[in-house]
Amino acid sequence: MKSFFYGIEDLFVNVLFAPLDALRFTESWALSNILNWIFMLIGFVAFVYWMLELKKFNDKGEEDKSISSHSYL
DSSP states (O other): OHHHHHHHHHIIIIIITHHHHHHHTOSOHHHHTHHHHHHHHHHHHHHHHHHHHHHHHHHHTOSOOOTTOSTTO
């Protein structure tokens, strides 16, 4: 069982994280942080999409905004 976990460690450290180690030791600050920029871009695009969808439904007036819209209120 011990060799199984060492195999998992070897897979992640030497194979799957090798590209990240290569990015970590680059001299360029922008290249070292490229994954952070990609994740921030994805998050920003998702945020803008969600806000546009909320505006679309708000403009249609489909939501019941009365105070007693839920039975538990």
